[in-house]
Amino acid sequence: xxxxxxxxxxxxxxxxxxxxxxxxxxxxxxxxxxxxxxxxxxxxxxxxxxxxxxxxxxxxxxxxxxxxxxxxxxxxxxxxxxxxxxxxxxxxxxxxxxxxxxxxxxxxxxxxxxxxxxxxxxxxxxxxxxxxxxxxxxxxxxxxxxxxxxxxxxxxxxxxxxxxxxxxxxxxxxxxxxxxxxxxxxxxxxxxxxxxxxxxxxxxxxxxxxxxxxxxxxxxxxxxxxxxxxxxxxxxxxxxxxxxxxxxxxxxxxxxxxxxxxxxxxxxxxxxxxxxxxxxxxxxxxxxxxxxxxxxxxxxxxxxxxxxxxxxxxxxxxxxxxxxxxxxxxxxxxxxxxxxxxxxxxxxxxxxxxxxxxxxxxxxxxxxxxxxxxxxxxxxxxxxxxxxxxxxxxxxxxxxxxxxxxxxxxxxxxxxxxxxxxxxxxxxxxxxxxxxxxxxxxxxxxxxxxxxxxxxxxxxxxxxxxxxxxxxxxxxxxxxxxxxxxxxxxxxxxxxxxxxxxxxxxxxxxxxxxxxxxxxxxxxxxxxxxxxxxxxxxxxxx
Numbered sequence: 001x002x003x004x005x006x007x008x009x010x011x012x013x014x015x016x017x018x019x020x021x022x023x024x025x026x027x028x029x030x031x032x033x034x035x036x037x038x039x040x041x042x043x044x045x046x047x048x049x050x051x052x053x054x055x056x057x058x059x060x061x062x063x064x065x066x067x068x069x070x071x072x073x074x075x076x077x078x079x080x081x082x083x084x085x086x087x088x089x090x091x092x093x094x095x096x097x098x099x100x101x102x103x104x105x106x107x108x109x110x111x112x113x114x115x116x117x118x119x120x121x122x123x124x125x126x127x128x129x130x131x132x133x134x135x136x137x138x139x140x141x142x143x144x145x146x147x148x149x150x151x152x153x154x155x156x157x158x159x160x161x162x163x164x165x166x167x168x169x170x171x172x173x174x175x176x177x178x179x180x181x182x183x184x185x186x187x188x189x190x191x192x193x194x195x196x197x198x199x200x201x202x203x204x205x206x207x208x209x210x211x212x213x214x215x216x217x218x219x220x221x222x223x224x225x226x227x228x229x230x231x232x233x234x235x236x237x238x239x240x241x242x243x244x245x246x247x248x249x250x251x252x253x254x255x256x257x258x259x260x261x262x263x264x265x266x267x268x269x270x271x272x273x274x275x276x277x278x279x280x281x282x283x284x285x286x287x288x289x290x291x292x293x294x295x296x297x298x299x300x301x302x303x304x305x306x307x308x309x310x311x312x313x314x315x316x317x318x319x320x321x322x323x324x325x326x327x328x329x330x331x332x333x334x335x336x337x338x339x340x341x342x343x344x345x346x347x348x349x350x351x352x353x354x355x356x357x358x359x360x361x362x363x364x365x366x367x368x369x370x371x372x373x374x375x376x377x378x379x380x381x382x383x384x385x386x387x388x389x390x391x392x393x394x395x396x397x398x399x400x401x402x403x404x405x406x407x408x409x410x411x412x413x414x415x416x417x418x419x420x421x422x423x424x425x426x427x428x429x430x431x432x433x434x435x436x437x438x439x440x441x442x443x444x445x446x447x448x449x450x451x452x453x454x455x456x457x458x459x460x461x462x463x464x465x466x467x468x469x470x471x472x473x474x475x476x477x478x479x480x481x482x483x484x485x486x487x488x489x490x491x492x493x494x495x496x497x498x499x500x501x502x503x504x505x506x507x508x509x510x511x512x513x514x515x516x517x518x519x520x521x522x523x524x525x526x527x528x529x530x531x532x533x534x535x536x537x538x539x540x541x542x
Contacts, residue, residue, distance in 0.1 A: 028501060035485055035500060036385055043389045047074035050396035054079075060401045069397045082395060087388070094387030099148045100376070100486060102338050106345035107153065108372025109365065113353030115298055116160060118291050129165050130240070136161065136172055137235030140179025141228050142187045149341050150180040151483035156490060163254070168244050170252050170494050174503075175239035177487045178510035181476040183235070185438065185468035186227040186518075190217050194224075196439050197468075201460050204450045212459045212540040219461040219533040220468065227468075227521050234517050235510070242509050256493040294355040298348035305347050309340060379489045386482055399435050404444060418526060420456070421466050424449055425519060428470025433478040438471045454540065461536035466522060473515040476507040 033041065054073030061068040073079050110116050136158045143150035158176030163169040185193065194217040201219075205211035213219075287295065313320045313333050320333035327333050353359025359368065373380075393399055413423070428445065435441045445467065453463045475481050479500055491498045524530070531537050 031501070035479070035488065036382055038479065038500070039382075039385045039389045043385065043392060046389070046392050046396065046398060047079075050392070050398055051075040051079070053398070053401075058401065060397070060404045069400050071397045071401060072395065074392060074396065079396075083388075083392075086391065090391035091384050091387040094383050094390065094482070097383060097387075099338055100152055100379070101373070102342050103149055103152050103345075104372045104376055105369045106342040106349070107156070108369045109353070109359075110345040110349035111156075112368035112371055113349045113358045114291070114356060115294070115349045115352040116157065117164070118287060118295050118352070119298075122287055122292075122295060129167060132161060132165055132167060132172070133175060133239035133244075134232065134236030136175050136239060137179045137232040140176050140235060141183040141232050142189060143180045144184050144187050144191050144193060148483070149337055150184075151177065152486060153341065154180050155487060159490075168247050168252070168254055170247050170254070170491065171239055171244035173487070173490060173494075174506050175235065175243060177483075178238075178476055178507055179231070179235040181481070181483070182473050182507075182510045182514040183228070183231045184475065185472040186224045186231065188225050188228045190221065193438065194218070194220065197442055197464055200439065200442050200446050201450060201464050204446045205454070205460050210454065210540055212454060213461065213536050215461050215464065215536065219536040220465045221533040222530065223465045223521070223525055223532045224468075226525075227518055230517050230521055231514060234513055238509050238513060243506060246506075253494050290356050294352040297355055298352035301351040302344055302348040305343055309343075375493075376486075376489060378492075379486055382485050382489075383482075386485065390480075390482070399440075400444065402431065402434055404448075408448065417456075418523075420453070421458075421463075421522075421526070422519070424453075424463070425466055425470040425522075428467055429474045429515065432471055432474045434480060441471065442467055457539050459532070459537055459540055461532045462526075462538050465525075465532050469515065469518040469522060473511050473518065477504055477511055 050071060051073035053071040054076060057070075059068045059070045072082075074083065107116075136154075139158070140150070140154055143154050155173045155176040158172035159169040160172070162172030198215045198217050198219055201215045205215065312318055313327075316325075318333075320331060320336065321327065322331035350359060350365070353364070353368075359365065428441070431441055431445075435444075442464075446464075450460050450463055454460060476484070478484070484500070484503060488498065488500065488503055491503065495502065525532065526538055529538055
């Protein structure tokens with residue numbers, strides 16, 4: 001799809017400051033090497049730095065640990081032995097693979113059979129176009145209940161929703177990822193993350209002389225609910241008023257180009273007019289009688305599967321319960337999210353395909369699954385070097401050193417009161433660029449800051465709530481987030497020349513505005529002394 005030359009009316013001189021700024025970020029970011037080469041360079045940098053630190057006998061004591069962590073060097077006998085014996089394990093152990101591949105197989109069945117398109121056309125065909133960005137914001141923000149699966153499922157579905165309604169699919173794709181990522185630590189529902197964070201906080205407070213109110217999975221519920229409402233509305237506003245208009249000004253294609261016309265289509269930073277946003281005939285809101293029958297049977301099949309899962313989970317002797325007979329903080333049920341998503345996509349997809357004829361026989365099943373994996377072949381190649389880099393980063397101990405050094409630095413400043421809380425959030429936001437595992441970072445930071453702020457009179461639940469802001473808002477900006485590469489792969493179907501700078505520039509408004517709004521919600525709770533959750537306030541009594 002060739003693009004026309006930008007007209008003078010759309011020239012750079014007429015662009016707003018935010019548009020020029022984001023364009024500059026995008027151009028600078030796109031000067032970064034290709035993701036594979038970028039992470040190869042980063043791997044070598046970590047290898048050299050870790051070796052120098054190892055020769056200097058650098059070590060760090062993680063608060064709460066019984067032994068110090070000694071930095072291990074790559075270019076040492078131990079390091080080279082580790083690398084040569086774990087090359088395959090580093091690749092296959094790359095965290096997103098276990099989530100991405102099974103879900104891609106299942107989504108492939110639901111998508112290639114036509115079920116997803118039919119469901120979206122039926123659900124959104126008559127819906128007002130203005131509401132779609134807010135719907136994407138809602139699904140994205142509460143999507144953390146799906147854990148990491150949210151990063152794989154929500155963006156492409158949001159793109160299909162937008163395309164079916166005649167809006168820009170890339171706005172749905174990027175908006176879905178941003179809402180799911182930048183709002184990951186909040187939800188209107190209680191998730192496994194609430195249980196995980198509260199468990200870490202409780203473990204830290206056990207040694208405090210005045211630990212404040214007990215912390216449980218509901219200790220941040222009021223704050224989470226209020227934050228989710230604000231972020232949902234804000235996500236919809238950003239998608240509708242900032243992201244989609246900018247995509248139109250840049251002339252980003254609304255159809256998947258799959259590398260065609262890459263010479264002049266979708267050039268980052270251009271102001272070429274956008275092609276028509278009208279939906280394609282294949283995504284007409286009108287369903288044929290066969291499609292309607294297929295949707296009905298598919299929905300019934302999905303409901304039956306869901307009912308079986310619910311019954312299996314609530315049985316007194318359910319194998320999905322933990323040793324205590326519950327589900328939180330850890331249980332086989334919470335560890336089965338990928339399986340649950342897999343069957344809830346696969347079974348209805350097969351039923352729909354059988355009724356409509358898109359899946360005529362058993363041999364069609366591996367065909368449609370293979371097609372979905374083929375679409376992500378570029379990611380599978382990138383996953384090799386990403387797995388090596390992350391494995392080295394963790395094995396060397398540099399991640400722990402960065403987190404502890406940053407936390408200790410803020411502690412040594414001696415700030416008190418609410419400015420110290422803001423500094424704490426800023427530190428978490430910066431560390432989140434390097435350590436995207438919320439549980440790992442909270443484990444490190446809680447051990448330092450929960451006791452410190454408790455001595456200043458702050459409830460541990462309040463500090464935990466403040467951490468949530470920094471834990472999520474910036475993770476959609478860092479290339480260390482492996483799901484950003486998944487998103488880039490999806491984006492390149494529309495913009496073959498898109499790079500990390502493209503993604504970062506388009507995520508930046510979400511990060512900045514989410515961070516400001518989220519801090520504002522926390523400030524309201526602080527100023528008015530509102531409870532963070534049932535039985536958990538701002539200050540420790542007495």
